[in-house]
Amino acid sequence: MGLQNEEKLELGCSSSQPRSKKWVLLTVRVIAFLATATATLVMALNKETKTLVVATVGSTPIKLTLTAKFQHTPAFVFFVIANGMASFHNLLMIMVELFGQKLDYKGLRLAMIAILDMTTVALVSGGASAATFMAEVGKNGNSHARWNKICDKFETFCDRGGVAIIASSAGLILMLIISVMSITKLLNKPKSISS
Amino acid sequence: MIKPKRLLSLLLRFIAFGATLAAVILMATSHEKGTFFAVSYEAKYTDTPAFKYFVIANAIVTVYGFLVLFLPPGSPIWRLVLALDLVFIMLLISSISAAMAIAQVGKNGNPRAAWLPVCDQVTKFCNQVTGALVAGFIALITYIILLLHSIYNFLNPLFEKA
Numbered sequence: 001m002g003l004q005n006e007e008k009l010e011l012g013c014s015s016s017q018p019r020s021k022k023w024v025l026l027t028v029r030v031i032a033f034l035a036t037a038t039a040t041l042v043m044a045l046n047k048e049t050k051t052l053v054v055a056t057v058g059s060t061p062i063k064l065t066l067t068a069k070f071q072h073t074p075a076f077v078f079f080v081i082a083n084g085m086a087s088f089h090n091l092l093m094i095m096v097e098l099f100g101q102k103l104d105y106k107g108l109r110l111a112m113i114a115i116l117d118m119t120t121v122a123l124v125s126g127g128a129s130a131a132t133f134m135a136e137v138g139k140n141g142n143s144h145a146r147w148n149k150i151c152d153k154f155e156t157f158c159d160r161g162g163v164a165i166i167a168s169s170a171g172l173i174l175m176l177i178i179s180v181m182s183i184t185k186l187l188n189k190p191k192s193i194s195s
Numbered sequence: 196m197i198k199p200k201r202l203l204s205l206l207l208r209f210i211a212f213g214a215t216l217a218a219v220i221l222m223a224t225s226h227e228k229g230t231f232f233a234v235s236y237e238a239k240y241t242d243t244p245a246f247k248y249f250v251i252a253n254a255i256v257t258v259y260g261f262l263v264l265f266l267p268p269g270s271p272i273w274r275l276v277l278a279l280d281l282v283f284i285m286l287l288i289s290s291i292s293a294a295m296a297i298a299q300v301g302k303n304g305n306p307r308a309a310w311l312p313v314c315d316q317v318t319k320f321c322n323q324v325t326g327a328l329v330a331g332f333i334a335l336i337t338y339i340i341l342l343l344h345s346i347y348n349f350l351n352p353l354f355e356k357a
Contacts, residue, residue, distance in 0.1 A: 072307045075296040111350070118281065118342075122288050129289035130296035133245040137297065138308070144242035145301065147310040179281065187349055 025181050026097055028174055033090035035171030036124065040083040043131075043164035046070045048157040068150070068157040075134040076161070082127030083168055086175065089120045110186040117179040124175055128168045135161050200348070201268055207341050212260035214334035215287075218253045218327045222246060222294075225323035229316040238317040245297040246324070252290035253331060256283050256338075277349070280342045287338065291331045298324055 048068045053061045070076040093113065096103060103109065139158060141149035151158040197205075226239040240246040263276055302321065304312035314321040 068307075073305065074299060078292075078296075111346075114346070115343075118284075121281075121285060125285045125289045126292035130292040133243075133248070133293040134296050134300070136244060137300070142243065144236060144238065145310070145313045147300075147308070150308050176282075176285065180278065183277075183281070183346070186346070 021181075021185075022097070025178065025185075026094065028178055028181075029090055029094050029097075032171050032174035032178060033087055033094065035167050035174060036083045036090060037087040039164045039168035039171060040080055040087055042160055042167065043070050043076060043083070044080050046076075046157060046160045046164065048154050050153060066153075068154040070161075073134055075130040079127040079131035079164070079168070082123045083171070086120050086124045086171065089116060090175075093117075110182070110189055114179070114182040114186045117175070117182045121172070121175045121179050124168065124172045128165060128172055131161070131165050131168070135165060204341065204344060205264070207337055207344070208260060208264055211334050211337040211341065212257060212264060214330050214337060215253045215257040215260060218330035218334060219250055219257060221323055221327035221330060222250050222253075225320050225327070227317045227320040229313075229320075238313065238320045240324075243297050245293040249290045249294040249327070249331070252286050253334070256287060256334070259283060273345070274349075277342070277345045280338060280345065284335065284338050284342060287331065287335045291328060291335060294324070294328055294331070298328065 046069070049065060050068075051063045051065045054064045055062045070080060093116075096113075105112070135158070137147060137149075138161075139149060139151045141147050222240050226237055228235060228237045240250060259279065266272060266276065298321075300310060300312075302312055302314045304310050
């Protein structure tokens with residue numbers, strides 16, 4: 001009788017409540033992966049070419065071709081790298097949850113997932129904020145430093161950059177939720193292992 | 196009298212509070228007059244929204260750090276402190292990242308966008324901003340250590356009795 005009660009208690013603790021939580025966490029991870037992957041792709045493929053007519057010699061106009069690429073600005077490069085790594089991290093976590101239930105290393109699985117989630121939140125927040133402020137300078141210019149705005153000449157570039165930053169911010173909020181859920185899972189795990 | 200673990204946590208929080216305070220003060224008092232092609236102007240931290248955000252974010256974290264220093268060890272608010280630590284780490288990271296992005300353009304310029312570097316004309320301003328960023332980094336690392344320390348303490352409550 002006592003053994004049966006103990007068995008029921010152990011099974012009840014580990015399988016009934018976290019099942020729906022597991023699917024919620026997985027869905028949020030998928031959405032976060034889509035958001036960060038979108039941000040990476042949109043910013044990485046962000047390129048605009050513009051030809052300006054500078055002068056006219058006789059009847060042939062001299063054209064000047066200007067390109068705006070994301071590689072010109074280190075902040076955008078960091079943005080692409082950070083969001084790329086976040087997408088990779090989300091994909092890895094989804095795979096581990098779906099296919100690698102038995103993967104464990106000395107009982108540190110939940111701790112490693114929580115710490116990795118926190119580092120990814122840090123990375124994405126850094127990338128998103130740097131890109132936001134660079135985009136703000138590009139859009140409004142800076143009169144004190146004599147930096148002219150470039151968004152009136154390269155509208156498509158700025159629009160796509162804006163979309164990427166919005167997607168990354170959405171991904172950041174979702175990653176923060178995921179991180180909080182991972183830490184909660186870590187702190188609430190059944191402590192019946194060592195005692 | 197005071198347990199060594201509590202003393203270490205208190206010391207780290209004091210260091211973090213001091214670092215964010217230093218970052219705020221260094222950034223807020225940085226201004227310099229310079230000439231830019233025979234036009235004189237003054238460089239202040241309010242010229243860029245990124246530096247303003249840096250000052251505001253670090254000020255918020257300074258107030259939070261100051262309040263947490265006086266929290267008694269046994270109260271249940273420490274769980275909330277754990278969550279708030281994560282949120283404020285994110286805030287610190289984003290503020291440092293934004294300020295560094297603008298500072299990098301100010302130091303090296305961006306030739307493709309015809310943005311000239313301004314650090315040659317206002318060297319003292321640039322150095323003080325660099326100092327503020329370094330203080331921000333120290334605060335960030337200290338808060339990360341504190342967060343890991345808090346999670347470790349929550350995971351091993353049995354070890355304290357031994």
